[in-house]
Amino acid sequence: MKLVILTLATFIVLLALLSIWNRKALSVKISSDSLSMSKELKKEMSGTSIPGYVLEYAPLVFLDRADPYFPSDMATHLAHTHPTKDWKNITDAVQTLNLDNLHTLGDEGGKDVYLTSTVDLITLPPFLKGQKPDQKTLQTAGAISCVIIVVDKGSGIMDAFFMYFYTYNKGPAALGHEVGNHLGDWEHNMVRFKDGEPQAVWFSQHDYGEAYTYSTVQKIGNRPVAFSARGSHANYAIAKNHDLHEYRPLWDPTLSANYYTFSTSDSKFTPAIKDTPVNYLYFEGMWGDAERPADMEGQENFHGFKKWTGGPRGPLDKHLDRKDVCLPNRPTCEIKTSL
Numbered sequence: 001m002k003l004v005i006l007t008l009a010t011f012i013v014l015l016a017l018l019s020i021w022n023r024k025a026l027s028v029k030i031s032s033d034s035l036s037m038s039k040e041l042k043k044e045m046s047g048t049s050i051p052g053y054v055l056e057y058a059p060l061v062f063l064d065r066a067d068p069y070f071p072s073d074m075a076t077h078l079a080h081t082h083p084t085k086d087w088k089n090i091t092d093a094v095q096t097l098n099l100d101n102l103h104t105l106g107d108e109g110g111k112d113v114y115l116t117s118t119v120d121l122i123t124l125p126p127f128l129k130g131q132k133p134d135q136k137t138l139q140t141a142g143a144i145s146c147v148i149i150v151v152d153k154g155s156g157i158m159d160a161f162f163m164y165f166y167t168y169n170k171g172p173a174a175l176g177h178e179v180g181n182h183l184g185d186w187e188h189n190m191v192r193f194k195d196g197e198p199q200a201v202w203f204s205q206h207d208y209g210e211a212y213t214y215s216t217v218q219k220i221g222n223r224p225v226a227f228s229a230r231g232s233h234a235n236y237a238i239a240k241n242h243d244l245h246e247y248r249p250l251w252d253p254t255l256s257a258n259y260y261t262f263s264t265s266d267s268k269f270t271p272a273i274k275d276t277p278v279n280y281l282y283f284e285g286m287w288g289d290a291e292r293p294a295d296m297e298g299q300e301n302f303h304g305f306k307k308w309t310g311g312p313r314g315p316l317d318k319h320l321d322r323k324d325v326c327l328p329n330r331p332t333c334e335i336k337t338s339l
Contacts, residue, residue, distance in 0.1 A: 028220050028247050034138040037255055048272040049261045050150055054160045057198045057214075058148075059189045060223050061164065061251045062239070063133070064230035071251060072130035072167035073143035074280065075099055077184070077287070080127045080167075081115035083108060087290060099277035105285055113285035114311060117183055121289060121308065122298035128168035128183075138252035146253035147281070149269070151262045151320050156195040159322075162253055163188045163315045170231035171309075177302040180232070183288030184311035187233050188318060189226055192325050198224075200325045200335050204318075205234035211325040211335045212237055218339070238339050264321040286311040 042055055063070065078097040083090045083105050093108040094101050097115070105113045119125040131143035147163040164187050171180025190202040191214070198214040201224045217237050218225045226235040259272035260281070269281045288311015292299040300307040319328055326333035 026218055026220050031136050033136045050259050050272045053196045058254045059226050061226045061228050063228050063249045067230040069168045070130035070132045071140050071145035074165055077167045080118050084114050084116040085109045085112050099280040102280040103282040111284045114290045115287050116289045130167050133249055133251040138250055139255040146257035148257045148259045149262050158193040160191045166233050178307050179305040180309055182309045182311050185233055186312050187235055202325050203235040213337055216337050262320050
């Protein structure tokens with residue numbers, strides 16, 4: 001009888017361990033097309049300022065299959081916006097915005113400048129949808145929708161930030177009321193390395209987020225997996241019940257990215273590849289409209305939550321110089337060891 005109980009207990013433990021293993025090592029096959037592109041990318045980046053391990057352990061992102069708003073090309077986003085302050089056009093500013101001249105808006109109001117849609121957002125213009133990743137290559141073809149920034153923190157610590165850009169954030173619905181819609185959406189993962197080995201992964205969720213040890217998170221091969229929430233694109237280590245992922249569509253941000261290093265001593269970005277645009281990273285204003293006034297068409301107020309809110313700031317505002325894996329506005333930094 002004792003032998004039966006021991007055997008049964010051992011079997012249950014093995015099943016539990018197998019469940020944990022299967023949860024962390026996802027059985028998702030990457031196409032040969034995507035693997036070939038990743039191989040070529042590693043060759044291209046070899047010898048640059050981007051360490052090879054940054055690509056080896058770069059996150060992959062599962063998008064919600066019911067989400068119509070995909071990762072977006074930054075230049076296309078700028079082409080559909082114009083600079084405003086207090087909902088008034090900045091007439092002295094350059095009017096045709098691009099990745100090379102965006103920083104000049106610092107002379108026209110700096111942090112108070114908003115990139116306002118040239119078409120009223122309540123009409124939901126087509127450019128909001130972004131570019132769906134090709135499921136053979138996992139690339140957002142023709143769209144640079146990610147910024148990868150490597151920051152040397154000293155003592156063998158290297159942080160790699162994977163900044164994901166979406167043109168539109170569709171907020172959640174509360175009792176039939178939409179809240180938190182806005183133009184421009186920056187989310188990110190950060191992988192912390194120690195002597196070239198991944199230690200922890202940060203999953204941003206707007207102004208908040210979660211950190212996990214690298215060994216805890218789910219992976220495809222060596223690459224951590226993030227689940228992007230429907231509409232809001234907040235990143236999670238596991239799929240949420242209200243989201244529909246089913247391991248597709250899958251996005252490989254490294255294949256649609258600009259690469260940089262960042263110096264914390266002088267806040268300077270340096271492109272890893274010659275002629276990569278860099279000036280847009282110094283823009284300190286908002287990547288979308290300001291919050292719509294209460295009397296503007298389309299605005300709603302549901303118990304203090306607005307339907308249309310202001311756009312976010314860009315990568316420079318994401319605490320690239322953070323000491324801990326977590327954001328610095330937290331009293332403590334919990335790096336979770338279970339999902």
